[in-house]
Every structure is written in structure tokens, then in C-alpha cells.
Amino acid sequence: MKAAQKWLMSGNQAIARGAYEAGVTVATSYPGTPCTEILEAVSRHPGIEALWATNEKVAYEIALGASFAGARAMVSMKHVGLNVAADPLFSSVYTGVNGGLVVVVGDDPSAASSQNEQDSRHYARAAKLPMLEPSDSQEARDLVLAGFELSERFDTPVLVRLTTRLCHSKTLVRVGEPPEPRIASGFLRDFDKYVLLPRQAIIRHHALEARVQALAEFADTADWNRVEWRDLRVGIITSGLAYQYVREAFPHLSVLKLGQSWPLPAEKIRDFAAQVDDVWVIEELDPFLEEQVKALGIEVASQGWIPRVGELTPERILASVEQQAPQPMQLGDPSIPGRAPRICAGCQYLGVYTAISRIGVRVAGDIGCYTLGSLEPWNAIDSVVCMGAGIGTALGMEKALGERVQGRLLAVIGDSTLLHSGLGPLLDLVHNRGQSTVLVMDNSTTAMTGLQGNPANGQTASGQSGPGVDLEKLIGALGIDWVRVINPYDLAESEAVLREALDHPGPAVVISRAPCLLLKRKETVQQAHLSEEACTGCGECFQVGCVAIERQDLEGRVAPLINHDLCVGCTLCVQSCPEGALQPRRLVPDLVELNSCPTPTPPR
Numbered sequence: 390m391k392a393a394q395k396w397l398m399s400g401n402q403a404i405a406r407g408a409y410e411a412g413v414t415v416a417t418s419y420p421g422t423p424c425t426e427i428l429e430a431v432s433r434h435p436g437i438e439a440l441w442a443t444n445e446k447v448a449y450e451i452a453l454g455a456s457f458a459g460a461r462a463m464v465s466m467k468h469v470g471l472n473v474a475a476d477p478l479f480s481s482v483y484t485g486v487n488g489g490l491v492v493v494v495g496d497d498p499s500a501a502s503s504q505n506e507q508d509s510r511h512y513a514r515a516a517k518l519p520m521l522e523p524s525d526s527q528e529a530r531d532l533v534l535a536g537f538e539l540s541e542r543f544d545t546p547v548l549v550r551l552t553t554r555l556c557h558s559k560t561l562v563r564v565g566e567p568p569e570p571r572i573a574s575g576f577l578r579d580f581d582k583y584v585l586l587p588r589q590a591i592i593r594h595h596a597l598e599a600r601v602q603a604l605a606e607f608a609d610t611a612d613w614n615r616v617e618w619r620d621l622r623v624g625i626i627t628s629g630l631a632y633q634y635v636r637e638a639f640p641h642l643s644v645l646k647l648g649q650s651w652p653l654p655a656e657k658i659r660d661f662a663a664q665v666d667d668v669w670v671i672e673e674l675d676p677f678l679e680e681q682v683k684a685l686g687i688e689v690a691s692q693g694w695i696p697r698v699g700e701l702t703p704e705r706i707l708a709s710v711e712q713q714a715p716q717p718m719q720l721g722d723p724s725i726p727g728r729a730p731r732i733c734a735g736c737q738y739l740g741v742y743t744a745i746s747r748i749g750v751r752v753a754g755d756i757g758c759y760t761l762g763s764l765e766p767w768n769a770i771d772s773v774v775c776m777g778a779g780i781g782t783a784l785g786m787e788k789a790l791g792e793r794v795q796g797r798l799l800a801v802i803g804d805s806t807l808l809h810s811g812l813g814p815l816l817d818l819v820h821n822r823g824q825s826t827v828l829v830m831d832n833s834t835t836a837m838t839g840l841q842g843n844p845a846n847g848q849t850a851s852g853q854s855g856p857g858v859d860l861e862k863l864i865g866a867l868g869i870d871w872v873r874v875i876n877p878y879d880l881a882e883s884e885a886v887l888r889e890a891l892d893h894p895g896p897a898v899v900i901s902r903a904p905c906l907l908l909k910r911k912e913t914v915q916q917a918h919l920s921e922e923a924c925t926g927c928g929e930c931f932q933v934g935c936v937a938i939e940r941q942d943l944e945g946r947v948a949p950l951i952n953h954d955l956c957v958g959c960t961l962c963v964q965s966c967p968e969g970a971l972q973p974r975r976l977v978p979d980l981v982e983l984n985s986c987p988t989p990t991p992p993r
């Protein structure tokens with residue numbers, strides 16, 4: 390018999406492998422940390438249609454449609470993406486599935502790359518669908534396979550919850566054989582199941598309640614909810630990655646490891662609690678398991694000890710248990726100097742934020758690399774809430790403050806975010822006679838999550854390319870007749886056009902267009918150089934905020950020191966210098982000194 394292969398895989402890669410082995414036909418996603426790599430990994434497996442959608446709601450609906458058609462389908466997204474997909478999620482639990490449907494969600498404790506720390510386990514209970522929680526990459530692969538079986542057996546979508554550290558950590562995975570090709574069984578019309586008119590919704594709600602009962606009974610038999618008996622003085626109930634921390638911190642104590650965090654295996658929990666002196670519940674983020682355990686009439690001795698903010702670690706758990714109080718999250722390692730995230734040297738955002746900070750306006754921001762415009766030196770963004778929120782927020786401020794903010798409100802949004810959830814608010818701006826200006830940062834990619842394709846650049850997840858959507862025409866079709874495109878590397882033009890847009894008596898859109906430097910790096914033919922004599926130390930060049938501009942002391946003046954390993958020669962600092970002390974200089978290829986070449990040794 391052939392030995393099973395073991396591969397070192399991240400949680401995200403293992404999820405993709407599980408989907409492949411389960412015979413998934415369609416996989417969809419919208420990029421978002423920590424789950425972006427799932428679809429990227431899926432797209433490298435044969436036989437799967439991997440699709441980036443414009444947002445998580447559409448991604449969910451595509452996967453649901455594939456499931457209705459009898460194919461196995463998977464959709465993955467970050468935790469806040471599940472909020473966007475919540476509408477079809479809640480209703481699809483009523484319709485149920487045809488082919489298995491697994492929904493992977495990545496939570497982000499410590500908000501490593503997110504605007505909140507929401508605990509997506511609440512969605513399982515609120516929408517009434519089962520949730521599986523792996524603790525390592527092996528379980529990520531295994532529980533995806535199990536999730537498809539569960540989905541088809543109980544006629545329900547199944548949530549699989551990961552957290553950032555699990556998504557990105559690598560552990561060994563015993564993989565299975567490539568699957569036999571699966572043919573989608575086809576869509577069978579079933580009016581009462583798939584057409585959620587009010588009467589049918591009630592019929593399906595009855596079916597849903599019966600299913601929840603069956604799922605709860607099944608949870609007591611599922612082997613992913615398992616007991617590890619050790620010292621009986623304390624029994625710890627845990628799930629997900631917290632299980633690994635618990636095992637490390639308390640290797641001597643008994644543990645009930647839940648692979649399914651909703652619905653819970655009530656009998657297994659009662660049996661476990663009856664055999665230990667004290668029950669502790671250790672979980673990351675909200676007391677989701679704890680509340681359910683207490684609802685079973687079980688006293689939880691660890692109540693109030695476990696931190697609810699930030700990622701857990703074995704040390705933090707140990708300290709919290711020792712102190713019987715949640716220990717605060719340590720922000721960074723004090724032995725390592727802090728380093729704020731920065732915009733890349735020579736990025737287009739440097740130009741537009743320099744222009745914006747010169748004008749001085751209120752800016753409602755959005756989610757993307759450009760969110761960093763909220764930091765020093767520009768301090769250019771006043772609010773950031775969620776994907777697509779900037780335009781609506783600006784309109785709300787405008788309607789609340791009227792003339793007091795006329796000509797002084799700007800919404801900033803990236804091309805991918807505009808297509809994700811910015812078009813509706815833009816339409817509202819027109820419909821409600823708004824006058825705010827919208828600045829679209831068009832860098833032809835979804836940059837922050839790693840250069841994924843989107844409808845603006847025409848790139849698909851499977852590597853096909855085609856014409857992207859014409860943003861000017863799209864925006865014009867929404868009823869905005871004042872649309873200008875600027876070259877963000879021309880500081881004077883950017884400032885002038887933005888001022889004109891803000892003065893326009895009606896909604897105006899400025900598109901700042903230049904490719905992300907990681908996507909299409911311009912050949913660096915010149916770099917900024919300083920004339921020390923001409924520099925007065927006025928500091929204007931520092932306002933560009935380029936990481937290639939360091940500081941040096943020049944006889945008591947603080948002057949720029951250009952880091953030529955980083956400078957890409959965008960000339961923004963050159964344009965900002967009122968003294969002409971910074972000048973672009975062409976790069977001269979290194980001359981090879983012929984006489985320094987080693988003399989070749991003749992072959993023996």
C-alpha cells in the first residue's frame with residue numbers, strides 16, 4: 390500500500406488542498422487578509438474554476454449558484470467580508486444546498502490587517518449553520534473534506550473558521566489522493582426549497598429548526614469533538630488555535646477539544662464537566678463557547694479570566710490564569726524598535742496626499758494601501774470605517790453640515806474598493822444631489838492583499854487577461870459629468886485639479902491613475918540628488934512622506950538624505966523643493982574596470 394504523502398502547508402494551502410480532494414468545481418473569493426491565499430492556492434489545482442468576485446456577497450452567490458447546480462463549491466473571505474455576504478448567507482441556510490457548500494472565514498485576532506476584531510462564530514449561531522474550527526493545517530484540510538460531507542448530508546452550507554495565525558502558519562499535512570472527476574448533478578427545480586417567497590420561507594424555517602436539532606445530536610457523535618483525559622482537577626474546553634496554546638500551557642490537564650463550535654455537543658460537554666473538578670473555557674476573542682457551556686447549567690471557573698481583546702499566546706493564557714484576570718495584549722516586542730507601515734517609495738499616493746494636505750480638506754477614507762494617508766506626514770484622512778464607506782460618510786457629513794463644508798469634503802477610494810462597494814454610494818451621491826468630491830486612486834490592481842485581479846484590470850484568478858472596465862465611462866454612466874484623470878506624479882496638476890473639483894457645484898470625480906509600483910515597476914532612469922549648498926533645511930521635501938528620504942544634519946540644518954537603494958526617481962520631492970536643492974540626475978551604468986577583472990585560469 391502506498392504511504393500517504395506529508396506536505397508542509399499553511400492553513401490556507403491546506404484549505405485549498407481539502408477543496409481539491411473534495412472535488413470542488415467552483416471556488417470564489419474576494420481578497421482579504423488572512424484568507425487571500427486560499428483562492429490563489431485553489432487556482433493552482435486542476436479542474437477547479439477559481440473566481441475573484443467584486444465583493445464577498447457576489448462571491449457567496451456564485452458559490453451558492455454552483456451548489457444549486459449540483460457542484461461542490463467553496464467561498465472564502467475575511468471576517469468583515471462575511472458581513473458583506475451575510476444577506477445571502479442567512480437566506481441560503483433556508484434554501485439549503487444541492488452540491489456541498491463550504492464557507493471559509495478568516496478571523497483576525499489582534500486586527501493584524503483589519504478594522505475590527507469581530508468573532509465570526511456568532512454568525513453560526515445567528516444564521517443557524519454548523520461551524521467547524523480547525524487547530525492546525527492537517528485539520529484545515531480534514532475539516533474542509535468533512536464540511537462537504539456534512540453540507541450534503543444535512544442540506545446546509547457549512548462554515549469553517551480560521552484565524553490569522555492558523556492561516557499563515559505551516560504544519561505537516563497528510564494529503565489524500567487526487568479526486569475522481571465530479572460532474573455537477575444539475576439543477577432540479579424545487580419551488581418550495583429554492584424560491585424564498587414568504588410562505589416558502591416559513592416552510593423552510595421549519596426545516597431549518599429540525600436540521601439544527603439533528604446537527605446538535607450529530608455533534609455528540611462527531612470525532613472532531615474529542616476528549617483528552619489527563620489530570621481531572623481541571624478540564625478545559627477549547628477550540629481552534631486556542632487548543633494549541635492550551636496544550637502548550639497546560640499539558641497536564643484534561644481537555645475537551647471542540648472541532649465544531651456550533652451547534653455544540655451538549656452531552657459530551659456535560660459528561661466532560663461531570664468528571665472534572667473545575668471547568669475552564671479558554672477561547673480567543675468572545676466568550677462564545679463559555680456562554681453556551683453556562684447555558685447548559687455548568688459552572689465555568691475561569692469566567693472573567695481570559696482576555697477578550699487581542700490574540701492569545703500560551704504565556705498570556707498562563708499569566709491570565711495565574712492572576713485570575715485578563716492580561717493585556719503586549720503591543721509589539723519592546724526589545725524591537727516600532728516601525729509603522731509606510732507607503733512605498735515613489736508610490737502615486739505620495740503625490741496625491743501631498744496635494745491634499747496642501748489644500749486642507751476633510752477626507753473620508755476607505756480600505757486599501759491608501760489608508761496609510763491617515764498617518765504622518767500628511768494626516769490626510771479623517772475617517773476609515775469599512776470597505777466602500779468613504780463616499781457615503783462624506784455625503785452624510787455634507788448633508789449634516791451643509792454650507793459649512795461646501796467645497797471641503799473629499800472621499801478617497803481605490804479602484805478595487807470602488808467596484809467592491811463604492812458604486813452604490815456614488816450613485817447615492819448623484820441621486821441625493823451631493824456635492825462632495827470623490828478621488829479614485831486607480832493603481833490597476835488590488836494592491837494591499839497582493840496584486841489580485843479585479844474587473845478594473847481585467848485579470849482573472851486563473852490568469853486570463855482582458856480589457857478592464859473603463860472607469861471614466863462607468864462613473865459617467867452613473868450621472869457624474871465632471872470626471873478628470875490626473876497624473877499623480879505632477880504635484881501642481883494634482884493640486885489644481887483637486888481644487889477645481891472641490892469648487893465644482895455638484896459631484897465631481899478625480900481619478901488618480903498610475904500603476905502600483907509592485908505591479909509595473911518603472912525603470913529607474915534618474916534619482917533625486919541633493920545640492921547641500923542650496924538646501925535651506927525648510928523641510929518641504931519631508932512632507933512628501935517618501936521612505937527613501939531620510940534625515941541628516943547639515944551644519945545644524947535638518948536636510949534630506951536620499952536613500953538611493955529605495956529612490957525610484959518619481960521626482961515628487963524634486964517638485965516639492967522651493968530652492969531647487971533636489972535635482973533629478975540620470976543614472977550612469979557602473980563602468981567595469983577591465984584591469985580589475987580576474988585573469989581566467991586556463992583549463993588543465
Ligand code: SF4
Pocket residue numbers: 734735916917933935936937938951955956957958959960961962963
Ligand atoms: S524622487 Fe524623491 S520622492 Fe521620488 S522616490 Fe526618490 S526620494 Fe522618493
Ligand code: SF4
Pocket residue numbers: 919923924925926927928929930931947948949965966967968969970971
Ligand atoms: S525642500 Fe529643498 S531646501 Fe527644503 S529641506 Fe528639502 S531639499 Fe532642503
